[in-house]
Amino acid sequence: MSTNASTLPVAVIGAGPVGMAAAAQLATRNMPFVVLEAGDTVAASVAQWAHVRLFSPWRYNTDPAARALLETTGWTAPDPQQLPTGGDLVSQYLAPLAAHPAIAPHIRYGATVSAIARQGFDKVRTTGREHAPFLIRLADDTELLARAVIDASGTWRHPNPVGGNGLAAHGEAEARANGRVFDGMPDVLGVLRPHFVGKNVAVIGAGHSATGTVLALAELAADTTVHWVVRAPDPSRAYGGGAADALPARGSIGSAVKALVEQGKVTVHTGFFAHEITGDAVVSTDGEKVAADVIVNATGARPDHTAATELRLDLDPILGSTRALAPLIDPNQHSCGTVPPHGADELAHPEAGFFIVGAKSYGRAPTFLLATGYEQTRSVVAAIDGDWEAARNVQLELPETGVCSTNADTAESSCCGPTPDVKRGLATGVQGGLISLPLVTIGGPASSGDGCCS
Template identity: 45%
Template sequence: MSTAARAVTTPAAAATAATDPGDPGDRPVVVVGAGPIGLAAAAHLLDRGLRPLVLEAGDGPGHAVSGWGHVRLFSRWAEVIDPVAEKLLTARDPGWVRPDDTAYPTGAEWVEHWLRPLADTLGDRVRYGSRVTGVARAGRDLTVDADRAAQPFVVQVERADGGEERITARAVLDASGTTGTPSPLGANGLPALGERAAADRVVYGIPDLRDPAVRARYAGRTTAVVGSGASAFTVLAALAELAREAPGTRAVWILRRGLGTDTFGGGEADQLPARGALGLRARAAVEAGTATPLTGFRIAAVERAGDGTDRLVPVAEDGRRSEPVDSVVAVTGLRPDLSFLSEVRLGLDERLRAPVALAPLIDPNVHSCGTVYPHGAEELSHPEGDLYLVGMKSYGRAPTFLAMTGYEQVRSVAAELAGDREAARRVELVLPETGVCGGSGLFDEPAAVEGTGDGGEAAAGGCCGAPVTVGGPGGGSPARGGC
């Protein structure tokens, strides 16, 4: 199809639509992403009398969450439902039944019983198949100062049918998450040498071992699991379970650090008991020999074994070589996609790629679980006014996030956009002391998590991509707590 045929308007008309200020009262607040935080943002904006427009690249709500739908959150239903969004949903859909607060949903259940009903309630305020490819100020590129703040935002969108359009907005909330951009295997942040060539053997995120074809890929074979967070625990525990049915199933667990007292999380002391149980199950896999740790192993390359098979050998920066493995599962974290924000002025920390005022609160070099405080519009602001990164994306490369944190973020931002500065700065969230470590959960049914030393079934965290915690996997990816 030609470019001319794909365009939704003529170039002149598109330019006019982009630069004409129009009636500011008619402009929507554009929310990028129809995940848990994006949909909650729309509900909060409506509650404040503002007009949201949610743009989702996927074909339904919670598209990224659906990618790790087999993973069980380590947060209960009570911790992943936003109260303002629930108020909207129950008012407009009397038939909706709130799930059991004490149960742990899977990603798929989160979508089915919460995100989809909420999105249906929002109706045409949510548009699917609408990928945001750029955000700018009308008639002003990144370099232009003159009258910049007075111009509306222009959001460039590519539709699923191939067409393009521009939407004029009064404000933009980017809740697109990070699950679509997993970090590579290389310890220096770059893809390891040979990583791309080995793409047929490398999986990013938590594989769904309920799928017979996927299960066959790991049964009776050796898998390198790269990562040290709750997503890695999930994979180790799942492979240990598979080993009971398929002898010879093993994991080589590759960690950049050593094994210490905190390697497996808070255990029975974790205020999110299911997450503590997950760490204990990973430890049990190591103690049983199902998982063999390679510590202080910073991957520089991935090579073919050269033994007549198609197995792989991870190679460390110090020259050490892993034993040959049949495949690699990378649960190495996530990073934000900032490419479509290149024409707006962001104030981001140079290390975490999180807003500069937020970064000191979430810096993993400084903070441990339980030390991140609730925050809102003030900490999320940028030099470009009325532009906010919310949800998992606001945390940049920091490995921790809670859905409850995201709900508090959008509550505050909606208040700020509505002019209620006092409410925007008020803290309305109390987090568990150890509630900031994100992670993804198991896909089996969670058993009792009290007294987790017996290695019983555990759940884990979950949101936008790899799951997020209280609030999913890596893609959104399961390594965080609630997107």
């Protein structure tokens, strides 16, 4: 018996900031939906970096539709100029949004998506495919049907390997099993402190996750030795725009790390491509050794499309984004700030009704901004609703950084906002926001960085 797909809900995968923005947009348009969150709480991945203070203030970190919904409940918006932590983002914004009566009944926690297909169709069969509902299978073997699918599951749980050639370094699996490798932005000043005090620590990566961790490690006991390992021939790009950055906390990151390097408190190893992890060191492809009792892998993350193997996706062979989006976000040509606004048209796949939004939409490009994700969801939801005029009216306003390199290499590009020329080409009206990842400044907490640019 056939199912009328138009009466089914839109399935949103992931209840992080972008997934919840999609939920808010759907609720605003009175469209039936379900949010499938693998974790036990809203924004379970954000909770893993709750200790991090963002470098972007509140005004860049909330979605307009979500704010409008919350204001109907008497919610008081945080001070727009204050810098929240990841924990603040959850407790003061995402948790209240998840509890909103227009959204709460539609969230399913502990719902891990294992596969997505078209009901009654495998990948090969074409005729009538676009009219069939999506069949979503969960890890517990239960299934549900959906009119459309918005994948906002992100890349946080799929970190890049330590190895400099895109593969795991020799010995990496064993080092991970022994608890020597920490991905992303570990809480080195908090619950994980005992793992780092008094150790030789190698931080691998040149994005804000790496520099933020370097700054935090510098606050530990004097007998903690910090090695900063980067693939670039020099670390200058990681120092950023300094005082020219429109977000002062972000600009201070590079300045503070540069000072530590110049003072000899952090040792930089440049042109280093990790090849092997031994019992006490990381070894490069040319044989250089860096003492490492513990390794922080801050090389970014990558998308996992395993669940969608029965769908017809048009993925760029290099980045893993849609083929249409790839030239707009290619880190070999673009920084965060030179990525133009884009929406449903650029995010569409041959599988009608399936969209990937948020960090995962960028594949392996480290140029994603949270504000971009919010605007993606607004455009995509409008398209699913048949409102193509709104879907194609993509608007975005982002803060400048004071530095925009277009000579990015690997996943270690510097985090940038619009250059003056690019910014003139952006329509204003939708408030932008950075996905800011962890950073701690000398003398106190501060900001973060990979979600802006890994």
